[in-house]
Amino acid sequence: MIEGRTGKWETVIGLEVHAQVISKAKLFSGAATGFGAKPNTQVSPVDAGFPGMLPVINRFCIEQAVKTGLGLAAEINLHSVFERKNYFYPDLPAGYQISQYLQPVVGHGRVSLDMPNGTVREIGITRLHLEQDAGKSLHDRHPSLTYVDLNRAGVALMEIVSEPDLRSGEEAGLYLRKLRSILRYLGTCDGNMEEGSLRCDANVSVRRPGAPLGTRCEIKNVNSIRYVMQAIEYEARRQIEVIEEGGTVEQQTRLFDAARGVTRPMRSKEEAHDYRYFPDPDLLPLVLDPDWVERIRADLPELPDARKARFMSEYGLSADDAGVLVAEKETALYFERVAQRRESKVAANWVMGDLFGALNRLGVGIHLSPVSAEQLGALIDLIADGTISGRLAKDVFAEMVASSADPAAIVEAKGLRQMTDSSAIEAAIDTVLASQAGRVAEYRAGRDKLYGFFVGQVMRATQGKANPALVNQLLKKKLAG
Ligand code: ADP
Ligand code: MG
Numbered sequence: 001m002i003e004g005r006t007g008k009w010e011t012v013i014g015l016e017v018h019a020q021v022i023s024k025a026k027l028f029s030g031a032a033t034g035f036g037a038k039p040n041t042q043v044s045p046v047d048a049g050f051p052g053m054l055p056v057i058n059r060f061c062i063e064q065a066v067k068t069g070l071g072l073a074a075e076i077n078l079h080s081v082f083e084r085k086n087y088f089y090p091d092l093p094a095g096y097q098i099s100q101y102l103q104p105v106v107g108h109g110r111v112s113l114d115m116p117n118g119t120v121r122e123i124g125i126t127r128l129h130l131e132q133d134a135g136k137s138l139h140d141r142h143p144s145l146t147y148v149d150l151n152r153a154g155v156a157l158m159e160i161v162s163e164p165d166l167r168s169g170e171e172a173g174l175y176l177r178k179l180r181s182i183l184r185y186l187g188t189c190d191g192n193m194e195e196g197s198l199r200c201d202a203n204v205s206v207r208r209p210g211a212p213l214g215t216r217c218e219i220k221n222v223n224s225i226r227y228v229m230q231a232i233e234y235e236a237r238r239q240i241e242v243i244e245e246g247g248t249v250e251q252q253t254r255l256f257d258a259a260r261g262v263t264r265p266m267r268s269k270e271e272a273h274d275y276r277y278f279p280d281p282d283l284l285p286l287v288l289d290p291d292w293v294e295r296i297r298a299d300l301p302e303l304p305d306a307r308k309a310r311f312m313s314e315y316g317l318s319a320d321d322a323g324v325l326v327a328e329k330e331t332a333l334y335f336e337r338v339a340q341r342r343e344s345k346v347a348a349n350w351v352m353g354d355l356f357g358a359l360n361r362l363g364v365g366i367h368l369s370p371v372s373a374e375q376l377g378a379l380i381d382l383i384a385d386g387t388i389s390g391r392l393a394k395d396v397f398a399e400m401v402a403s404s405a406d407p408a409a410i411v412e413a414k415g416l417r418q419m420t421d422s423s424a425i426e427a428a429i430d431t432v433l434a435s436q437a438g439r440v441a442e443y444r445a446g447r448d449k450l451y452g453f454f455v456g457q458v459m460r461a462t463q464g465k466a467n468p469a470l471v472n473q474l475l476k477k478k479l480a481g
Pocket of ligand 2 (some may be wrong): 201
């Protein structure tokens with residue numbers, strides 16, 4: 001809810017996400033799809049729109065779309081149709097894009113969001129359809145010419161359209177993160193927004209709470225989740241201001257200017273395209289075998305919601321911790337390898353605390369972690385079996401991050417093995433107490449607070465290597481006596 005000059009307003013958002021399908025070949029040709037190849041080296045005559053070329057559907061891309069639909073708990077339409085969406089653009093050589101319109105391959109579904117207050121919000125999915133991507137115009141290669149790169153032309157996209165169920169930039173951010181997480185778990189889209197594998201258009205309108213939907217503006221192609229959230233917040237406030245000043249919101253397509261944090265008009269509804277959709281005469285309707293769909297369903301991997309529930313029941317983690325650990329598939333796998341046969345809460349704390357901190361500082365994802373799950377597990381074992389203290393484990397971990405060495409090797413090389421020899425610890429305690437006779441007397445006279453000071457001195461005298469439990473036990477005895 002946004003407080004305007006004249007009262008409360010509700011923001012209404014529906015997102016259209018273009019997710020590039022993970023597939024070696026394009027949707028209707030055998031050309032390769034790898035990112036970053038030399039321009040125009042991954043183009044078949046079909047992608048280049050040569051006359052007389054015929055599209056042939058890539059079965060794997062359909063499987064990926066069906067898998068995604070099932071992962072979004074959506075209806076799979078056993079009969080769907082590819083249509084031509086006609087428009088002219090220099091990077092669209094055929095003059096039309098093959099897409100789906102009235103009969104998409106996937107119908108209604110849903111995504112659940114874990115809200116910060118602990119509740120769950122269900123966001124409706126209107127549809128998911130398959131379509132071809134366009135090529136790319138390169139404006140920065142020549143001062144007065146534009147080049148066209150057709151490598152991307154014909155690559156399979158899934159357009160995933162949400163219901164207008166989202167109510168703030170923050171919710172839109174949660175939705176995109178969750179959707180991306182599901183796609184990555186499924187292995188149907190890598191979700192990489194910088195490389196353009198996941199692109200988002202945000203439809204935004206405002207209304208008085210409970211009123212019918214207001215007129216929306218569509219913000220095109222925002223390329224990071226943070227920018228989507230910013231663009232929505234800016235756009236909602238802009239619309240509120242327009243209405244509060246007596247104007248009306250004009251249905252428009254707008255662009256987000258990330259440098260200035262504002263949206264500005266790109267085209268109005270009057271200039272909106274008429275795409276003259278019609279079924280592509282080169283392609284038969286897409287008819288799916290229900291058994292094939294069921295086989296895909298049976299092979300679905302465990303998805304984030306299910307994994308979160310399992311982490312809570314199997315490892316006894318809190319909803320928050322489980323949510324953090326399952327958000328990225330790689331993190332969940334890493335955690336499970338660390339937690340195997342170990343105290344799960346301890347494993348979770350190391351992963352979310354020290355490891356995340358180190359990865360953050362290094363600016364790398366967990367798949368590039370300098371410390372493997374096996375190494376972190378071995379470190380936890382060294383603490384559990386008393387080889388090193390929890391305090392020194394932090395130093396060992398820092399060294400593991402720096403050198404990727406095994407914890408046992410670091411402990412040996414640096415002589416960090418914990419002192420568990422009680423006579424050596426006793427000797428250290430005696431030295432400390434002898435040098436602090438005044439404080440010992442104060443303690444014995446009732447200043448209990450000094451206890452921590454003595455522990456600190458003993459740990460210092462042993463370079464932090466004394467077993468803390470033994471120190472406690474022996475120190476208490478000495479101070480009492
Ligand atoms: P189009 O084909 O013009 O893009 P759609 O009806 O397919 O239009 O809607 C596209 C997106 O806009 C969907 O995500 C939908 O939820 C969202 N949407 C529709 N009406 C509104 C509205 N009044 N405010 C915000 N979002 C809306
Ligand atoms: Mg649209």
